[in-house]
Amino acid sequence: MKFIRVNTLTNEITEAAAASEYADLGGRGLTSSIISKEVHPRAYALGADNKLVLAPGLLTGTSAPCSGRLSVGAKSPLTGTIKESNVGGLAGQYLAGHGITALIFEGKPEREKCRILVISQNEIKLEDKNSLRGLGNYAVVEELQREYGSQNVILSVGPAGEMGAAVASIAGTDMEGRPSRHAGRGGLGSVLASKGIKAIVIAKPANPFVEAANARQFKESAMEFARSLNESKKALRNYGTAVLVNSVNGVGGLPTRNFSTGHNEEALHFCGERLHELCQERGGATGHPCSRGCAIRCSNVYHDEDGNYVTSGLEFETIVLLGSNCGLNNLDEIAKLDRLCDDLGIDTMEMGVTLGVTMEAGLMPFGDYTMMCEAIESVAKGTQLGKVLGQGATVTGKILGVERVPAVKGQGMSAYDPRALKGTGVTYATSTMGADHTSGNALPGRGGLDCHKPDGQVKLSQELQTMTMVCDMLGICIFVGPLPENMPVMTTLFNSFGDRQAVPEDLMAMANKILSIETRFNHAAGITQNDLPRFFRTEPLPNNNLVFDVDEEELKQINFYC
Amino acid sequence: MKFIRVNTLTNEITEAAAASEYADLGGRGLTSSIISKEVHPRAYALGADNKLVLAPGLLTGTSAPCSGRLSVGAKSPLTGTIKESNVGGLAGQYLAGHGITALIFEGKPEREKCRILVISQNEIKLEDKNSLRGLGNYAVVEELQREYGSQNVILSVGPAGEMGAAVASIAGTDMEGRPSRHAGRGGLGSVLASKGIKAIVIAKPANPFVEAANARQFKESAMEFARSLNESKKALRNYGTAVLVNSVNGVGGLPTRNFSTGHNEEALHFCGERLHELCQERGGATGHPCSRGCAIRCSNVYHDEDGNYVTSGLEFETIVLLGSNCGLNNLDEIAKLDRLCDDLGIDTMEMGVTLGVTMEAGLMPFGDYTMMCEAIESVAKGTQLGKVLGQGATVTGKILGVERVPAVKGQGMSAYDPRALKGTGVTYATSTMGADHTSGNALPGRGGLDCHKPDGQVKLSQELQTMTMVCDMLGICIFVGPLPENMPVMTTLFNSFGDRQAVPEDLMAMANKILSIETRFNHAAGITQNDLPRFFRTEPLPNNNLVFDVDEEELKQINFYC
Structure with missing residues (x-):
């Protein structure tokens, strides 16, 4: 286990073996x-005392299916809590390929800087790169690929992060070298930018795959797991995560016009089936993998009417929060907003929830695409309104x-109305991350429960939170399902x-220990809220009275x- | 005990005896x-579920010295905690004179309204009064005194409250009928305004004094207490609360330029002695009582160079936070800012801390009086910047x-740097109200401790918080001193x-029970922070290295x- 520490004040880069506790x-x-x-719970999130840690999952870089995930952690400037934001693409696999267990950015330069960290096979170095200042992620990637080669993976921060926005993401390139994968939640892009780091260039490792100790057992399990996922996840592959539009709309929990209703009658214009159709017609793609060895391939490539690339990984959360929740039902416009956010380095989810609130306040009408573009751009420009949004x-x-x-612990809600999807509501309320579906998402039917009924949802959410943590520790994409039936193969x-000789219960116990560590951090920071905003309990959804x-x-x- | 409930949705006004628990x-x-x-801890502070309660202290309205205090309570839009803001002037005494134990505003009108509540000897009624919309407190009082007579006491909300600002105060008239006394902290002005109430007119009660059951014992104690205060509080009477400028500057804890240092070399320009001098020279006044029967009389009346009235009750907190903390050392300019805030209905303390932060961010230079005026006015106008401030x-x-x-639980700090006044720092950190000196102020020398040393400060703060609550329950001004030696006479x-047959320990136990109730409310609201912002522990005061x-x-x- 190798920890790389980058002191962004002194520019020292040190390498050390990890302590045994890790x-x-x-x-x-x-x-x-x-x-x-290492970080005080009340540290200033954009200050010298915060740290930003990148850690591939335990299995990231191996040939295990769907194991390409990278965790990015820090104290969040959005929530004030401890935060992990999880991202696909190739960055995690490449870091693991270089044997890097954790890449830790510490300190803070005395003045604003614009630097890149370059990780090559034999060297890790910081370089000033003022030419990148203020550039969008697409331009950053273009410039760095030109200089370092297109086989490098790039993590980067857009202008929103440079502005210190709490909605700022960290972009990572996908298999085609596009900055389309984002560690979106919690404003971690601004933490990296506060340390004077605009981008990280990671060379393709000499040994692309991390080898398992028990190679035969590993290979057999991995292949069997891949076969099963290949079989069971066809809908996700065909329609992307947007396959959820009809299902979530069907149970009446699709956030629409700032969570004022859970049913959108225009859903056929942006559902998974429509997305699939448009991707096929225009030369885009569905069934697209975001990282090497994905057995699910839920990503997509979205083209415009003229067949030109717009964005990749147009996801359910983006479609619903920047779309339906903002009264915008046109998939082409939503795709362009996704591209804009990806380029500026903005979390599409937090931005969508924020714009929904802004529309409710009357600052712009619901569904006004042009004003939405302007508002999103204002964040990157740092105008007075942009600093607020x-x-x-x-x-x-x-x-x-x-x-x-619609937010918990300072974080905007994901695209599931908790009045109709009560297990996910429990997760929003109790997660260490704020209103976050990726902490334990109780989709319709999960656990055999009726998602409209409160019965059993607390137990379900707790189990999902634990099993999701197992996935997040291993670097396995949660789309495999953080479910009891998947615990044996993961183990x-x-x-x-x-x-090792672990049983599934050992992994669950490790997961609960990490959840405990996160909870303690939050409590020490004075953050204990464990319920939803009041209106979810007092204002029924008009479509189903829940x-x-x-x-x-x-x-x-x-x-x-504990 | 009489509770008056005003339902601001239905316009019903009901009177009932209080439940025995009260x-x-x-x-x-x-x-x-x-x-x-009655209020859910997670209620929206400006919503229909919040309530605003006005309750005179138990002794308010009697002839006990310094017993003119009125408590105003609600869930705070500034802090999200339970909040009590305490105000002098005549409102408390008049409400008590009408036998009103608690005046409770409930609900919320469906659309914005501008109404007044008129409390006369035989009637309490709501009246539409659109002509007052957007007016400053001085104009509101002028208009209402013209219509109802100058003997009425008026509580009112300025335009900042109408804008929903979390810095909005509730103004109350003093003995001269000026809106110079403010329930400043916690944004309670916006809570009252959210209920469509611009002002409360309270007629002079027929029986001005509330009589004690044991009149002889009461009179004897009250007179003895008054004599002692009259003797011991001469400095406060002569120099106002500004007497603290030199003392707090002397221990190196006077907030200067956004708490970047604790010593202001220009303090002679705004200390109590200078204030006294200017008040004398220009026909103003010191030794001015804010309410009937005050034995301390720490208020003052401040005139400009031409001898014209500017403001009343120019207090230490205002002078330091809107002055020194903003790099402004000119007492005439500070007085005009105080008047401006009083008129617009803005807490001078929160505003001063906010402007200090704004100056640190570089939005305006320290000490720029003109820009400070514009910034304060922007809050009342509700401009984009004003909505932020x-x-x-x-x-x-x-x-x-x-x-x-410099803030705790969302509330800006009072005018004592906690690095130099550590007992007050403990109170800031642990109080149910956020960074609030009126929850338990450990002035230099209090408890026989060295305020620079941490030893004993936790115990001192805890005792002060309890004894301060005793004062706040009784309606006794904390300037009498929330001290052990004063507990017997209060009892x-x-x-x-x-x-009754209480001993001091009974009052202290009651006080602790209320502190427990407040703590529970905050915990249920998810608010548990119990420490100062990190920089107070890591960044030494340059003047004394503390x-x-x-x-x-x-x-x-x-x-x-408990």
């Missing part, structure tokens, strides 16, 4: 452990005097990779503090 | 008990990317007023949750 940890397990140990939905709602702000992969009615006392049962 | 409660004891019982220092600091934000007054070094674990000993 053995068997990877991904979110590692980012949260390091942040918890750049702080996300909660702060924007405070300033504009909006009561209906086998974990065991054969490191020649409120969030999971018992407040029962929510308290979810307590990872 | 017996022996007044002031903050009553506001916090009612809010805790109107949310106070914490939100402004987030948006402007400032690390040094005697409490006993003789209600024919940091805030009270042990973090020791701070946890302050826990009123």
